[in-house]
Amino acid sequence: MSAFADDTAKDEWKFTLKNAYINRNFENENLKDTGSWSQAASLFYNSRMVDTPLTITDKPLKIGVDASVQYAVxxxxxxxxxxxVLPxxxxxxSQAPDYLKHGATLKLGYDKTLLSVGELWLDLPVTAVDASRQLLTSYWGTNLKSQLTDQLYAEIGRVEKVSPRNAEDFQKFSFTSNGKTEYSDGLNYIDLRYQVMPSLKAEYYFGNMQDLYNKHYLGLDHSFNTENFTLGSKFKYFNAKEDGNNFNxxxxxxxxxxxxxxxxxxFGLGYQQIIGESAYPLPDGFLPETYFINWNATGFFKKDEKSYHFIYGYNFKDYIPGFNAAVKYVYGDSFKTADGKENNESESNIILNYAFQQPFLKGLALQYIRIDYNVEHGNDFGEDRLFVNYTKRF
Incomplete structure (x- = not known):
């Protein structure tokens, strides 16, 4: 992690435009279709780390500032x-006619360690950056990252608030179950990543969402490479228990x-099973658990649910450079409705991506996602998502 304190790095600006059309149609005529069409313009600033007059064991303490502004209409x-999508x-x-998100981060770096205070962009269990709709989710708090050895990376932090994808301001974490909502003063976490060998990585995470629940995560990621193929294996284990007496x-x-x-x-083949006395808990605010083996629009994390994942993707680089496609199918069963009926559900996805290759269109990309969801006892729906993205770095 030497880049934490690399004063040769340059300031980076990233400007993005995102046009998002999202529409969900329910087969149940008594339910309103949901969705919207919106246009966003966002600017992200990532400063280089600059030496301060302070030194520790002949190494300088460094400082930097990041900032972001996101706006959608x-x-x-x-x-x-x-x-x-919209507030x-x-x-x-009523849906908001527009919304604005902004934040800033103070960074202090020393050797291979970085302290960040303010807006945080986290890719961790519980706290992921969600880019699946319009404006991005971000968090507010403090974290400390350090490359302790060549193999061991550690991160600790306290996240006090979240700005969900469909909200402007930072707000407290909350959790709702059976119509009851409780709030948390913050999330305390530690994340450890260890490179066991070049082909095997391990990760352990613990998060305490105060007064709501504790979560443990253990992940193993193995890769086997040959001249003709690559085989990737992932094992993921999550454990969630209440913190306090607010929920079971x-x-x-x-x-x-x-x-x-x-x-x-x-080609991908996966299996996921929920064990215990409750469904797997997710915070309010549409915060996805992207560490699941295959996060979908519907999650597949109901109490006792077993789900089977099938994935196929193809890169058309030899025929249409910049174009790739994937299909996913997930089937889940062994769970019950609230009134005790045996239930099952399935979701199929078609995902098309194209990044323009022409020099004068560099940074422009298209994505189309089709989602079809069916459930034996519940509400089926079909959903279309179309995104036109443009990114310029300078």
Whole structure:
């Protein structure tokens, strides 16, 4: 992690434009279709680390500042329904015409250690950056990262608030179950990553969401490479229990995923099972658990649920450079409805990505996602997501 204190690095600005059309159609005529069409413009600044006059054992303490501004405007008419994309006023039952998010971070670096205070962009269990809708999720708090040895990386932090993808301001974490909502003063966590050998990585994470729940995560990631193919194996174990007496939370999630890459083809086969006395808990605010073996629109984390994941992808680089496609299918069963009926669900996805290769269109990319969800006892839906993205770094 020498880049933490690299004063030869340059300041980086990233400007993005994102046009997002998202529409979910329910087969149940009594449910309103959800979605919106919006345009965003965002600017992200990442400063280089600059030496200060302070030194420790002949090494300088370094300082830097990051900042972000994200803005989106609704282009579609108000559907008067919460779509998980735009802020929604439940009193007036209206979608916001636009919304603005902004934040800043103070960075202090020493050798291979970095302290960040302010807005945090986290890729961890519980706290992921969600880019699946319009504006990005971010967090507010303090964390300390350090490359302790060549093999061991450690991160500790306290996250006090979150700014969800469909909200402007930073707010307290909360959790809702059976109509009851409780709030937390913050998330304390530690994350350890160890390179066991070149082909094997291990990760352990513990997070205490005060007054809500504790979460443990253990992950193993192995890669086997030959001239003709690459075989990737992932094992993931999650354990969640209540912290305090507000909820009855007791859930484990065990996941396995095997991924085979042969030339331009990618094949994936996975299994996930929820064990315990409750569903696996997720914080309010549509915060995804991207560490699951295959996070989907519907999650597949209900109490006792077993799910089976099938993935196929193809890179068309030999025919249409910049274009790739993937299909996913997930089937889940062994769970029950609230009134005790045996239930099952399935979700299929088609994902198309194209990044323009022409020099004058560099940075422009398209993505289309089709989602079809079916459940024996519940509400089926079909969803379309179309994104036009542009990124310019300078």
């Amino acid at each position: 609704r282009l579609s008419s108000d559907k008067h329904v919460a779509d998980t 929604f006023d439940r009193e007036t039952q 939370i007791d859930a484990q999630n065990i996941g396995l995923l095997e991924t085979l890459k042969v030339n331009n083809h990618t």
